[in-house]
Amino acid sequence: HIALQHTSEKMLRIMRRRSHTDNDLKLFNTIASKGYALGTDFIVAHPGESEEVWQEALKKFKEFPLTHIHAFIFSPRNNTHSATMKDVINGTLAKERLNTLKSIVEKNNYEFRKKNQVSLEVLVENQKDGFFEGYDQFFNKIKIKSDKDIAKEWIVISQYEVQEKSNFANLKG
Numbered sequence: 558h559i560a561l562q563h564t565s566e567k568m569l570r571i572m573r574r575r576s577h578t579d580n581d582l583k584l585f586n587t588i589a590s591k592g593y594a595l596g597t598d599f600i601v602a603h604p605g606e607s608e609e610v611w612q613e614a615l616k617k618f619k620e621f622p623l624t625h626i627h628a629f630i631f632s633p634r635n636n637t638h639s640a641t642m643k644d645v646i647n648g649t650l651a652k653e654r655l656n657t658l659k660s661i662v663e664k665n666n667y668e669f670r671k672k673n674q675v676s677l678e679v680l681v682e683n684q685k686d687g688f689f690e691g692y693d694q695f696f697n698k699i700k701i702k703s704d705k706d707i708a709k710e711w712i713v714i715s716q717y718e719v720q721e722k723s724n725f726a727n728l729k730g
Contacts, residue, residue, distance in 0.1 A: 558595075559595065559597055563606075565614035567605075581621075594697070595622060595624055597623055599626060600631050601646075602630050602631045602646035604643065623665055626658060631646070679701070679711070680711055681707045688702060693714075703728040704728075
């Protein structure tokens with residue numbers, strides 16, 4: 558997990574961040590080439606995120622090999638530069654932008670899981686609706702059908718199905 562915050566150079570300067578998207582992209586691509594899943598933080602609707610800035614950010618964002626995202630809508634914090642900025646983004650537009658990023662990352666995650674079919678080391682957390690649920694070493698959710706109580710266990714799963722939202726394994730019989 559590496560915090561990008563944004564993928565527009567102009568927006569990063571407005572946010573007073575020192576990172577540069579081209580440097581970040583090189584780093585992300587290097588790490589992804591070694592088979593790692595990558596997540597980030599992203600702030601949408603920060604004051605100053607005009608349509609032009611958003612389009613620049615979106616174009617660049619699509620280049621990043623992200624499999625997970627913690628995206629959120631800007632909220633002002635007292636005693637910060639950003640809290641004093643006036644050009645606030647409409648709430649509906651902010652949600653649209655947020656959902657756009659999440660959709661891109663969901664597709665990336667699905668493609669990552671289809672391409673990266675290796676044995677999964679899973680920490681099974683609980684049982685819900687007839688399935689055990691856990692997370693693998695790439696922080697991807699997996700649903701598991703099992704006759705045994707495997708909750709709170711570490712297990713290795715070599716045969717599983719990649720589904721759109723999560724992986725699935727049937728360990729019965």
